Amino acid sequence: MKPFSYERAASPAEAAAAAARRPGARFIAGGTNLLDLMKLQIEVPSHLIDVNGLALDTIEPTPEGGLRVGALVSNTALAADPRVRRDYALLTRALLAGASGQLRNKATTAGNLLQRTRCPYFYDTAQPCNKRRPGSGCAAIGGFTRQLGVIGTSDACIATHPSDMAVALRALDAVVETVQADGATRTIPMADFHRLPGETPHIETALQPGELITAVVLPRPLGGRHIYRKVRDRASYAFALVSVGAVVQPDGTGRVALGGVAHKPWRVEEAETELPRGARAVTERLLAGARPTRDNAFKVTLVERTLGSVLAEARG
Amino acid sequence: MKFDTPATTNPIDALKVVGQPIDRIDGPLKTTGTAPYAYEHHGEAENVAYGHVIGAGIAKGRIAGIDTAAAGRAPGVLAIVTAATAGPLGKGKRNTATLLGGPEIQHYHQAVALVVAETFEQARAAAELVRIDYLAEPGAFDLRAAKGSATKPKESGQTGPVDTSVGDFAGAFARAPVSLDTTYTTPDQSHMMMEPHASLALWEGDRLTLWTSSQMIDWWTDDLAATLDIPKKNVRVVSPFIGGGFGGKLFLRADALLAALGARAAGRPVKVALHRPLVPNNTTHRPATVQRIRIGATREGDITAIAHESWSGDLPDGGPETAVNQTRLLYAGANRMTAMRLAVLDLPEGNSMRAPGEAPGMMALEIAMDEMAEKLRIDPVEFRIRNDTLVDPEKPGRPFSSRPFVECLRLGADRFGWSRRDPQPARRREGRWLVGLGMAAAFRNNLLMTSAARVRLDAEGGVTVETDMTDIGTGSYTIIAQTAAEMMGLPVGRVTVRLGDSRFPVSAGSGGQFGANNATAGVYAACVKLREEIARRLGFNSADAAFVDGEVRSGNRAIPLGAAAAEGEIVAEDAIEYGDLDETYQQSTFGAHFVEAAVDSATGEARVRRMLAVCAAGRILNPKSARSQVIGAMTMGVGAALMEHLAVDTRRGFFVNHDLAGYEVPVHADIPHQEVVFLDETDPISSPMKAKGVGELGLCGVGAAVANAIYNATGVRVRDYPITLDTYLDRLPEVA
Numbered sequence A: 001m002k003p004f005s006y007e008r009a010a011s012p013a014e015a016a017a018a019a020a021r022r023p024g025a026r027f028i029a030g031g032t033n034l035l036d037l038m039k040l041q042i043e044v045p046s047h048l049i050d051v052n053g054l055a056l057d058t059i060e061p062t063p064e065g066g067l068r069v070g071a072l073v074s075n076t077a078l079a080a081d082p083r084v085r086r087d088y089a090l091l092t093r094a095l096l097a098g099a100s101g102q103l104r105n106k107a108t109t110a111g112n113l114l115q116r117t118r119c120p121y122f123y124d125t126a127q128p129c130n131k132r133r134p135g136s137g138c139a140a141i142g143g144f145t146r147q148l149g150v151i152g153t154s155d156a157c158i159a160t161h162p163s164d165m166a167v168a169l170r171a172l173d174a175v176v177e178t179v180q181a182d183g184a185t186r187t188i189p190m191a192d193f194h195r196l197p198g199e200t201p202h203i204e205t206a207l208q209p210g211e212l213i214t215a216v217v218l219p220r221p222l223g224g225r226h227i228y229r230k231v232r233d234r235a236s237y238a239f240a241l242v243s244v245g246a247v248v249q250p251d252g253t254g255r256v257a258l259g260g261v262a263h264k265p266w267r268v269e270e271a272e273t274e275l276p277r278g279a280r281a282v283t284e285r286l287l288a289g290a291r292p293t294r295d296n297a298f299k300v301t302l303v304e305r306t307l308g309s310v311l312a313e314a315r316g
Numbered sequence B: 001m002k003f004d005t006p007a008t009t010n011p012i013d014a015l016k017v018v019g020q021p022i023d024r025i026d027g028p029l030k031t032t033g034t035a036p037y038a039y040e041h042h043g044e045a046e047n048v049a050y051g052h053v054i055g056a057g058i059a060k061g062r063i064a065g066i067d068t069a070a071a072g073r074a075p076g077v078l079a080i081v082t083a084a085t086a087g088p089l090g091k092g093k094r095n096t097a098t099l100l101g102g103p104e105i106q107h108y109h110q111a112v113a114l115v116v117a118e119t120f121e122q123a124r125a126a127a128e129l130v131r132i133d134y135l136a137e138p139g140a141f142d143l144r145a146a147k148g149s150a151t152k153p154k155e156s157g158q159t160g161p162v163d164t165s166v167g168d169f170a171g172a173f174a175r176a177p178v179s180l181d182t183t184y185t186t187p188d189q190s191h192m193m194m195e196p197h198a199s200l201a202l203w204e205g206d207r208l209t210l211w212t213s214s215q216m217i218d219w220w221t222d223d224l225a226a227t228l229d230i231p232k233k234n235v236r237v238v239s240p241f242i243g244g245g246f247g248g249k250l251f252l253r254a255d256a257l258l259a260a261l262g263a264r265a266a267g268r269p270v271k272v273a274l275h276r277p278l279v280p281n282n283t284t285h286r287p288a289t290v291q292r293i294r295i296g297a298t299r300e301g302d303i304t305a306i307a308h309e310s311w312s313g314d315l316p317d318g319g320p321e322t323a324v325n326q327t328r329l330l331y332a333g334a335n336r337m338t339a340m341r342l343a344v345l346d347l348p349e350g351n352s353m354r355a356p357g358e359a360p361g362m363m364a365l366e367i368a369m370d371e372m373a374e375k376l377r378i379d380p381v382e383f384r385i386r387n388d389t390l391v392d393p394e395k396p397g398r399p400f401s402s403r404p405f406v407e408c409l410r411l412g413a414d415r416f417g418w419s420r421r422d423p424q425p426a427r428r429r430e431g432r433w434l435v436g437l438g439m440a441a442a443f444r445n446n447l448l449m450t451s452a453a454r455v456r457l458d459a460e461g462g463v464t465v466e467t468d469m470t471d472i473g474t475g476s477y478t479i480i481a482q483t484a485a486e487m488m489g490l491p492v493g494r495v496t497v498r499l500g501d502s503r504f505p506v507s508a509g510s511g512g513q514f515g516a517n518n519a520t521a522g523v524y525a526a527c528v529k530l531r532e533e534i535a536r537r538l539g540f541n542s543a544d545a546a547f548v549d550g551e552v553r554s555g556n557r558a559i560p561l562g563a564a565a566a567e568g569e570i571v572a573e574d575a576i577e578y579g580d581l582d583e584t585y586q587q588s589t590f591g592a593h594f595v596e597a598a599v600d601s602a603t604g605e606a607r608v609r610r611m612l613a614v615c616a617a618g619r620i621l622n623p624k625s626a627r628s629q630v631i632g633a634m635t636m637g638v639g640a641a642l643m644e645h646l647a648v649d650t651r652r653g654f655f656v657n658h659d660l661a662g663y664e665v666p667v668h669a670d671i672p673h674q675e676v677v678f679l680d681e682t683d684p685i686s687s688p689m690k691a692k693g694v695g696e697l698g699l700c701g702v703g704a705a706v707a708n709a710i711y712n713a714t715g716v717r718v719r720d721y722p723i724t725l726d727t728y729l730d731r732l733p734e735v736a
């Protein structure tokens, strides 16, 4: 871990301004991802801005009938909130499928959205990685890629975004609220929040340097059945091979987002028109143009089969 | 004490203390966090500095240049050790690759430097500043590709005969009306014990004390002295508590050597722990295997021909994974052969991991037996019973010391409800789950090793045992206390046990499931000597003296034990040494594993629901710690079946998933229900304790039982471990 300086921010705007003043600064929330990466010298911030003191840890109703979730609400608190459990069960289920009880107690809503990939080569500083060291190459391509992405990948990077929560937020059409260095606020729909790797896999989101997430807004409840199915090699405490988050209405229409397949939670709205025709039809559109590797070609089959099972559950 | 005839009645048979389910005597220390593990010896040395190990970033080649200038100037840095600065080093005879690499690099993450600083954080930060230029060379990293070039390995005590042949296998196999010829693969696996390798080194003049985490104190002392080229008597190794080993701490590792070199360079005591991502590539691992099994049988199910061949890889001068050896002993059959072949691979060093040989060997053999039973349309339990043998099948004049294998199978089948299994696979469905039952034999040899101990009686009548035996979480402290208590007629609370110090007599150590039987037998021998001396001092005829309730009794005389030591402590030391009983008899442990598994019909996720192990391992010295060993082993077996696997990057030559996020082992949610039954058995041929090992038996066969249950659930046979869903998803039925 490189030596770093540390401050506690007094307000969201000041936090953003402080971050802009200090290139190489990072916000720290729960620290469950950032600290691990700092120990491995994958993240080497020179300055940490602790945002835990900012009063961003409440869940409030919005005038539109949704919920505004503060950036610092813990994953545990968000999953347990009665309104979330009732109206956004997909979110509760996705959160509870992630990490462990201890980690969820510390992990925050914003931190979860910004957690970094679990590509094993990203974690080994002796290996080239365009995400960790732009321009150094990608050790994963041609190597061990079982966990990695099958769609939206690039020749520079095939990593996935590992968050379960983000898959639910994408299916629910949540919106991220931020404050920028100049104090201006803006909103970013989940669809635009995470980026595909392209030539710049180190740029992972639409956030500008220093931009602070203040909240995530859930639109009005959708109704329907909320199912989150996370497929993994062991029963708990593992990242998804693939996950399927679905909201299915009684008439068979609905929404589907995937985890474990791309650099962002993967959703293709047009594919959802195929829902009444079943999993194969949806998957064909959802994963059209997929470029799996030999190691992870199974993910395409797995998505279809898992979605089939989810739709059967929704019908039953 | 020479043990060369079967044991008769002895004081252990009273079973007042031995055989009782006594709680671990070191339990309170462990549960309160006060048992000092290797990195936690805080009071032993003053002014401790911290080292951080740098592992090679290439798999094979040379260091062209190493620039430590910036790191040397970093805050707090005291010394930097590299092969260039360390001076000439030897190599321990149990290591294949050198523990400090450079300029030649033999494997990925081979240690190439140690940065020593005032704090751990400073050492780690400075380590990032060391610049190393490598000249990488091509290497062989892919077992399947290198298999063709494999050759016959050198025979050693560890390997046993490399090729065996009895009768006419080829002819009998060709003539067999029912036959099977299949190939199985097992992956590289990492020990991944909770406590990473760690050491604290202190030099006092030319004398070195090393607090470390070691399964085999004497091997470490020997090899550390040899590597440093100093007299063995100048090295003291101390390892009272070990946070798991599984074979990964059998042999001297880089943390120990580098702590010693770092302490010498810095002129201060130095602590070194291997950080987790270094463990899989820097240390040893269980090598991957390719195994071909052929079985021929009559239509009635009698095996007439059985062959097991195994290919594995290792660094030059390394050894094979001995995956074929159980096949020489487990089933009858007049015509048989085994063979091991070894390819040169430039992956990290392969070596023992819990039940080396048998664990991967049984994973293959016991699927083959299931496949063969199905071909024969015989129940898998019955097929095994039918091919039981009471003698070494290669040497029919050589009986097993005891072999209640059939009892294990029958009792297990009964307890588990095996009769409810549908022999036709893929017929039991519960909701979206396909459910199946599977079983496998458990088999592991019992090894005899010389083991010594010292016992002391004090004037208060308390007994202290000293031996360099280790407790790697297995319960050695407790069973040793039980043994001494039984021998001396004391409650366990009056026995103090001191382990893991090279100043104590040399024991068997912990490995190969040989620890419990041999180390307690060594304590038994020392206690026999102590009893003789006590009897002599008290004027008793030692053959008549009974040691009961803290007294020595004979006729109508009863004297408190402590009285014998009124003039001063009495010290006795002895070792158990074995004759040829393990040549006259084959000594093995047996069992049967039963598993119920469920497979998600859509996603292919396989989950174990229920497990039973029935074990026959001689006298069970402590049913509670023995059960812990077996349930731990069963858990490890589930890991081996379903997830454990070091992923090889065959271009770059290393294990990619080198941390506990990438290398998955079972979590609680994977293991819902486990039951363990021990047969009530003694084996007087094994030792005066009449006990055998159990810690590895519990693992051997589990993987295959899981695989067979998955087959029974789905009708899909997977022959490549681990059985992850991607290996068979395309063979599952369509999703409704």
Ligand SMILES: Cc1cc2nc3c(=O)[nH]c(=O)nc-3n(C[C@H](O)[C@H](O)[C@H](O)COP(=O)(O)OP(=O)(O)OC[C@H]3O[C@@H](n4cnc5c(N)ncnc54)[C@H](O)[C@@H]3O)c2cc1C
Pocket: A026, A027, A028, A029, A030, A031, A032, A033, A034, A035, A036, A051, A071, A075, A097, A098, A099, A100, A103, A106, A107, A108, A109, A110, A111, A112, A113, A114, A115, A162, A163, A164, A165, A211, A212, A213, A214, A237, A238, A239, A240, B661
């Ligand atoms: C062992 C383990 C297993 C896990 N398993 C899973 C799993 O199965 N599924 C899953 O989804 N996740 C999993 N996780 C990841 C976990 O969910 C994340 O570590 C956690 O959500 C991160 O939240 P945090 O508050 O601790 O973030 P931090 O570590 O504090 O921060 C993460 C990043 O977000 C930035 N950041 C934090 N707050 C803000 C803000 N308000 N505005 C802008 N930037 C901000 C930080 O600068 C940093 O770059 C696992 C983690 C671990 C360690």
Ligand code: SF4
Pocket: A117, A119, A120, A121, A122, A128, A129, A130, A131, A132, A137, A138, A139, A140, A141, A148, A156, A157, A158, A159, A201
């Ligand atoms: S896939 Fe992306 S994260 Fe992984 S090594 Fe390549 S560039 Fe790095």
